Amino acid sequence: MAAGRAVATLTRLLRVGGGTVLPGRVARWLCPQALEVLSSSLEPVVLVSGTNGKTTTARLVARALEIAGLRTVHNRAGANLHAGLLASLVVASDLRGRPRAQAGVFEVDEATLPSVLPILRPRVLVLTNLFRDQLDRYAEVERVAEAWRHALKRLPPSAAVCYPADDPQVAEVAQQAPVGVPFGIEDASAGRDTLEEAADVRYCYRCGVPYRYTVAFLSHAGHYACPVCGWARPRPSVRAEEVQLRGAAGSGVRLAWDGESVTVQTSLPGLYNVYNVLAAAAACHALGLPARALREAVESTRPAFGRGERLAWDGVAVQILLVKNPAGFNEALRLVVLERPRSLLVAINDRTADGKDPSWLWDVDFEGLCDLEAHVTASGLRAEELALRLKYAGWPEEALTVERDLARALRIARQRTPPGGVLFCLPTYTALLELRQILSRWGVAPPFWED
Amino acid sequence: MELVLVHLFPDLLNLYGDRGNLIALRERARRRGIRVTVRQVRLEEPLPRDGDLFLVGGGEDRQQTLVAQALRGSTGQLRSAAQSGAVVFAVCGGYQLLGHAYRTAEGQELSGVGLLDVVTEHPGHNTRRLVGDVVATCTVPGVGELVGFENHGGRTRLGPGARPLATVRVGFGNNGEDGTEGAWCGTVFGTYLHGPVLPKNPRFADYLLRLALRRRYGDVHLQSLDDRAEEAAHAAAAARARVPR
Structure with missing residues (x-):
């Protein structure tokens, strides 16, 4: 643990300024297993990955855990590569390299996710969505999906994967998960009946024919079915049954699961934030947190940086x-x-x-x-x-x-x-x-x- | 004057802003008072016979297989359109399929349309993708410098029947070895340049428009447009390409 101690000492030295990555780089250089060592006592660990909504969803989940009484370490500044994850742990650890927290919530870059899954061993993994993003780096959306597909197969049987039923590609990938918690929007009035130009995954993974949509909410997220093989949007277990969009002022959402129902008001604007609230609700459900913690978390969360x-x-x-x-x-x-x-x-x-x-x-x-x-x-x-x-x-x-x-x-x-x-x-x-x-x-x- | 633009498989090959090419051609024709019709062709649909310019975009590997099948069904139609003087313009994945063959990263052999004398091979997922800014000198008379962004795993080699579209000054080009970028032959053009390439390279866009109009109207003069915004975007892209980042 000499390295661990050195890490922690360095931590204190390095806590000057806003450095959200540097302490992690140093720690990893000193001790390549630092991420595993520092995270091993955390329970539960929640990981949030996907193209959009990582930061906001992770903040909501971390807040709900805090409200439920668990001290939570969280890479809240959005540094989500290996070094950034480690830096948040280093900064939250004491001099002996033990985290001063019980729970951990980490947003993870989607290409980094497969490499940190076996190290951080999450109880809950939240997948927000997969959209076309920086293709110069991720090459192709399909390759990220393929990497996820392999990574999910190696999750321990107790791990729950919260995933968007409305995103055909992520929903298909999530079928590899030991336990799936699908979430989705049921309220068709929040959607449109045509796909927009940016929609990128519209062909069935199995058959290669276009999905038929009855409603599209956001890019390719919607209610879809393959006309050939019959693969269709899984029925979500955590649902947004009523959505009221109030523009930049936020939204009201009636959430439901397992016969429970709670209405939350969020100041986070836009339909994409309804998905973030929904993803956080699915995580809370998988963690067994009370609906009250979720509602308080959502209603006390202001929009994040930018x-x-x-x-x-x-x-x-x-x-x-x-x-x-x-x-x-x-x-x-x-x-x-x-x-x-x-x-x-x-x-x-x-x-x-x-x-x-x-x-x-x-x-x-x-x-x-x-x-x-x-x-x-x-x-x-x-x-x-x-x-x-x-x-x-x-x-x-x-x-x-x-x-x-x-x-x-x-x-x-x-x-x-x-x-x-x-x-x-x-x-x-x-x-x-x-x-x-x-x-x-x-x-x-x-x-x-x-x- | 009238012009029919045909966008092949827009819902499959829509990667990377390539619809900007269609927008550029359409708007630059309209600004000259040319009546433009855009026809979108989806999988399994026949190609329109009246097309003056056919656009084929780039896609992901999985879609490449679907498109290869679909294109094979249209090979005859596309070939006779090109023979009658219609322009075929293809980017990245579309370019690869205009050649004789494309070998995927998994070693699957896809036969192409054979409109360009090129062959492409993807050396496998563990090899370096050719990604980055490109600045190149176009071999088409009067076009000059081309700027764009490439992102491909496949390596393309030209046979004697194809001319390189450009010689690379910054970037990799067809294969990262011989300094060539893209290929052309008569009215058929293929390039690895995204960006999208036509809005920022207006002289190339206008060259394709003139060529497409020639089929029906002979040599036409296109009035010059106010291209300050186009030239500024071109210059900005070229300047960024020369900064290591």
Whole structure:
């Protein structure tokens, strides 16, 4: 345990600043088994993985565990690769390398999941969804699904896998799980009857023929069946039976399982957050937590860093929605269209964490934005690509400013916002970090590790 | 003037923003007062006979098998369309299937349409994927520099009947070895460039439009457009390609 002690000592030294990854890198260098050693006393461990909704779902589950009386360690800043997971454990451990917590909730990058599953041995694994994301890194959605399929087969028989019944690919993959807890939206009035452009998995894994949908909620998530082999959406055991969407103000959801029913109000905006609440409900159900803990957790959770939080800035509100793939971007645009702001800042970067190839912008339905009377400020390292996409979507040239520098772009967008109005900011991941830094320098937002 | 754009298997080969190619061709034709019709062809559907330009996108490996089957059923139609002067433009997975054959990572041999004298082989999942920005010099007269983003496991080699579409300055290209990118022959074009390639390379888009119009209208003059936004996006992509990241 010498290494473990060294790790813990280093922890204290390294707890300066907001470093959410560095302590993990150091610990792993000193002791390659550090993740296994530090997590071994945690019970239960909950892992959350998927393309979208990891951060919010993990926060909801961690909060519910705390409310139920369990001290919980959680990588809440969203650092979700091996080093980030380890860093959260190191920071939460005492000098002898023992975590000062009982339970652990970790969001895990979807490509990293197969390698940490055998180490962290979760009691509950929550799979949120699989959408097309950074293909320069993950290669293809199907390969992530294939890696998950193999990883799930090796789970211990007691592990429960909460999965979206509405996502045909994840639902099919989850059939490999020892125990499955499917969750889904039953309320068809929250959906649409056609699939949007960004939908990417629409062909039956077994037969290769297109699924038939009776309702589509979000990208390819909906009620589907294969006309050939009959494989269809599993009946969810945790259900959203009634959904009331109130735009940027959040939603009301009536949740039901096992004859129990609870209505929760969430300030997390949009249908994608209804899925996050539902995923957290499934995890709580699998953990045997009382419905009260879930409701309190949902109702006391404000939108996370860049996930729809509203900041007050000198007489206007700033609402930040992280965009990282076509499915999430389309949901953000849907919210924006409901709120009808006069000014919109979109910041597209192309660093590793954003996806180096911004071509996914061409799969976003910007065409639906065009009846909005607003000014768009295009920013980020690929501001010009965004401007070109908007031009081909029919966005008027006079309603667009291209300003690569984010601080200057923010000032322009702020000037375009009427007093009392809302400025919507849609940044990719590294642009979000930058945006937060600028806003905190100007005294508008706290630094992110305090979030 | 009229132009019929045919989008092959849009629900299968829609990876990576390639519908931006369709949007670019459609909008650039419309801005010149050309009446554009877009026909989407799904699996098992016959190809329209009046198509002037056929677009084939890229897909994932699993879809590649489905598309290979579907394309084989349309080989005759696609071949006679190309022979009559229609343009065929294919990206990545679609490009591979325009060749004679494609060997998948699992060693499965898929026969292609054979419209381009190229052969593609995927050396297996444990080999390096060719991923990253591309800057290349196009061999098509008047097009100049092409920018895009490649992401492929397959390695394509050209036979004597195909010309490289471009020579690579930044990036891997067809196979990461011979410095070539894409292939063309007459009115048939294949490329590994996503990005999508046509919006940011407007001279290439216009070249394809002129070629597609030639079938019905002979040599036409396309009026020039305000391409400042296109050139700015092109320049930004080219500049990013030269920064190691």
